[in-house]
Amino acid sequence: MEVATHMARSSTVYWSLLAVFSWLAAAGAGLGDGGRSPPQVYVVYMGAVPPRTSPSLLLESHLRLVSTVLKRGRRADSLVVHQYKHGFSGFAARLSKDEAAALRRKPGVVSVFADPVYQLHTTRSWDFLQQTTTAVKIDDAAGAGPARRSGNKKGKAAAPANDPSSSSPAADTIIGLLDSGIWPESPSFNDAGFGRPPSRWKGVCMAGDDFNSSNCNNKLIGARYYDLSSVRGPAPSGGGSPRDDVGHGTHTSSTAAGSAVTGASYYGLAPGTAKGGSAASRVAMYRVCSQAGCAGSAILAGFDDAIADGVDVISVSLGASPYFRPDFSADPIAIGSFHAVAKGVTVVCSAGNSGPGAATVVNAAPWILTVAATTIDRDFESDVLLGGNNSAVKGVAINFSNLDRSPKYPLITGAAAKSSSVSDTDSASHCEPGTLDSSKIRGKIVLCHHSQSDTSKLVKADELQSAGAAGCILVMNDNESSVATAYLDFPVTEVTSAAAAAIHKYIAAASEPVATITAAATVTECKPAPVVAYFSSRGPSGQTGNVLKPDIAAPGVNILASWIPASSLPPGQKQPSQFNLVSGTSMACPHVAGAAATVKAWNPTWSPAAVRSAIMTTATTLNNEREPMTTDSGSPATPYDYGAGQVHPAGALDPGLVYDAGEDDYLRFLCNYGYNASTVRLVASTLPSGFSCAANVSKDLISDLNYPSIAVTGLLGNKSAAAGRSRTVTRTVTNVGAQEAASYTVAVSAPPGLDVKVTPSKLEFTRGVKKLAFQVSFSRSGNDDDAAAAKGALSGSITWSDGKHMVRSPFVVTS
Incomplete structure (x- = not known):
């Protein structure tokens, strides 16, 4: 689900919950029912399209495969929802749990899974x-x-x-x-x-x-x-x-x-x-x-x-x-x-x-x-103007407030507007639905605290608007201050905890606190960004x-x-x-x-x-x-x-150098990840007939994938245990710059607690040498108690330069 400023408020309200409910429904469908569940859509993935196989023959083979698990009277062509025949082979069909399980055991099938719902x-x-x-x-x-x-x-x-x-x-x-x-x-x-x-x-x-x-x-x-x-x-x-x-x-x-x-x-x-x-x-x-x-x-x-x-x-x-x-x-x-x-x-x-x-x-x-x-x-500023000295408190929101710019609207906190039938003052301070007395907020601007576990901001705003409030000030988690929510016709703005403290101070000091909320205005060249x-x-x-x-x-x-x-x-x-x-x-x-x-x-x-x-x-x-x-x-x-x-x-x-990789590299990744050779053969479009995963497959070897960044696990942890331990990874770069003869030298930015060495430290490209390999060795410093290492992660970068190009690769080393 996107973090959105949607015009359609009704859909925004339930989307956050829908992501979870849809997944629970998809994950739980057909489980624990002895196989008696009604048919649902399952995806049957069969890897790459076999060489020299026409789409029509592939489609026929899918239908024949489905037919082998169906009971009499059920036609395969009426159950298949999608057939995949171009980039890869497979299909989606309405099947029972037992039929899906039977297909899972068929030769040539990589996986069978209930059709998931993504957001x-x-x-x-x-x-x-x-x-x-x-x-x-x-x-x-x-x-x-x-x-x-x-x-x-x-x-x-x-x-x-x-x-x-x-x-x-x-x-x-x-x-x-x-x-x-x-x-x-x-x-x-x-x-x-x-x-x-x-x-x-x-x-x-x-x-x-x-x-x-x-x-x-x-x-x-x-x-x-x-x-x-x-x-x-x-x-x-x-x-x-x-x-x-x-x-x-x-x-x-x-x-x-x-x-x-x-x-x-x-x-x-x-x-x-x-x-x-x-x-x-x-x-x-x-x-x-x-x-x-x-x-x-x-x-x-x-x-x-x-x-x-x-x-x-x-x-x-x-x-x-x-x-x-x-x-x-x-x-x-x-x-x-x-x-x-x-x-x-x-x-x-x-x-x-x-x-x-x-x-x-x-x-x-x-x-x-x-x-x-x-x-x-860029920001969308909607300020709170307080009575008395007419001071302004910065807020952020997208609203088209029609309130008078003069601070003349009574200002009240959610806690002060608590309904007599509600005992939970904290819920009232957050303006949770049903906690406020509408007679106390009618015509007033209400100051409400808000946290991520609360009812949706838009639901709160709708309830306050329906109760006759003049506007709303939401006190947000400071981390969320950069995202401007759209409230359209209801004057709402969002302020940080520091800004809220100033508003609370004003309310406590004033005998009749008043305020107004300005319409959103576009502000550019904000810092820092990004x-x-x-x-x-x-x-x-x-x-x-x-x-x-x-x-x-x-x-x-x-x-x-x-x-x-x-x-x-x-x-x-x-x-x-x-x-x-x-x-x-x-x-x-x-x-x-x-x-x-x-x-x-x-x-x-x-x-x-x-x-x-x-x-x-x-x-x-x-x-x-x-x-x-x-x-x-x-x-x-x-x-x-x-x-x-x-x-x-x-x-x-114009990157100068690139880290290239192809299908074979990703197949080796799948081997190291844990898939067996027969599964990898099905996934691949073309493979030598004798292909097999290496005998020493390991998730640690994934770090050698020719990636533009580097991640190494299992190196940090207890300092005494890590002392002397090292890990070396290999990378290959291709010269794609305008100059075929190019010389690149390396610079390393390493955090305290980690020794990083690149070998060789210079790469010399010529017309005949466009690709060169290098190794990066990581080891824990034995005399440093760096706090980040204690938490299990250290990061830095290596950068190759020829004087014009800066080819930077980040790395993270963890326990």
Whole structure:
């Protein structure tokens, strides 16, 4: 679920609970009933498509396989919901628990699992990325393309990022999004200046409810939708059209690749030009979600079609709950993305919104580019003006208050307005529903405390508005102060605990305290920025600590992008805004997808791993005060918070060196992770006939995966036990810079308590030597009681430089 400022309050109220309930329903369905449960949708995953197998033969083999477990009278073709035949083999079908168990034992089947329900993880942001990165790094000019080795030694200047002409290589780049659909009438999908889609495009524009082929154009070149009947919940399942009835898919797709729209705003807030990160790219939407959630079987179908359609990048702003995280072989996103990457498609996924707790990151398979969320330098200020000396207390919220600017409205605390029938003063101070006396708050501004375990902020606001309150001041956890919630027509603002102390002091001193709440105003150039958003899920990965996740961070707080028409409007507004301000790692993900599409456009032969490496090794870890990035709480941010740092789109076009990897590397990862050789053979598209996992497989060896970051476990802990212990990992880099003869030297930034040595310390590339390996050895210092080591984690970085490029790789070493 995204952290959102949705217009539809009714849906916002239940989405947070729905994520848990849907997972419990999916996980518990068919258990403990002796196999007598009614049929439900199961996914049967069968690995790679066998060589030289036509789609028609594959479909027939799926039906024959289903038929072998059915009782007389049940037809396979009436039970199969989806068949996967392009990027991988498998199907989804309505089966009983016993039938699913029987299929699980069949040869050639990798896994069988109940269709899971995943949740959606929910513009100055692009301008801010450019401003911040150019301020803290010495790089090519904004929008400049990478230098080329052929002919032009100085390189070829790129077309502007929003130029859709055929002269821009991005015009042939296609971003596919697995999401809630798209609103094709949005100006972000205007195709003015675009030529015909690339000839390799094989997709379609599916007709559906209120949607036909004419809704696609040379910008929005494809749209598909899928059966979502397995998604259950309070909201209608929908799914009968590519049309977006949630808003999420429209927002993410316009963030990734929206055409430039001047004069964009959210009812006057955040004014400017809205544009996508790769505005010249084409968009293809695969609707796999409704308001009630995203069906795993539909997610797999979306991946399968996107691979066959010819997309270059797939953006996935949804995922599992970190508390019900499936293994890779039963995770539709991990499965679909594996086969997409094997076909050369870069897959970018959101990290989840379960922060700031540790080990909450999802979509953490090593073939996925996993994105955390950060703030930008824009805020929406809605202040509290107090009576007496008319002092102002800063607040943050999106409201269109029509209160008089003069502080004349009586001010009362929730505790003071407690109903006589309620004994719990603390609940009243938090303005929990049913705890306040409406006669005491009518016409007044109410000061309410709020915590994450409380009833929803919007529910509280609705109850206070219904009771006749003039407005509300919510005292928030300080970590949440960067996310502006939309309250529209009811004057609500959110203040920090320090600001609340000033308000409490005023109330105690005044005989008749009064105040007012100002309408939201856009404030820019806020400092520090970026900071890691409190909701952004954190590492380490719960599946393997030897791959550092998340990979990268990008703007995900109060992002302005296209939206569906709203049903409720602020006071005085007659037309719904075509844009909305939304927060979540859902919003961060398409920022990186747009950057990946641009990198791919300029380097069409690069693998997904090379694209990921370019984005990660050029990231920045400094804010707009030229200081190391922090979290919302003000504490120093670590690679578990933001991965390699904040994405730097222009820098990623010329990374100098890349850490490359392919399908074979990921297959070795699966061996070391614990899958047996027979399973790995089924997953792979091509393997030598004698392939087997190495005899010494170990999760520790996952650290040797040729990744742009390094994670090592089992090295720290008790100092005396760790003394003398060391771990060495190997990496290989490829020179992709303009100069074939290049010399790189290494710099190490290591924390106290950890010795880090890189061998060799210099890499010499020539025309004939484009790839070179090096080793990094980690050992615990025997004479240092560093506090971080005692907690079990130490982080730092290694950086290769040739004087122009800075190729930085973060590392984390743990107990």
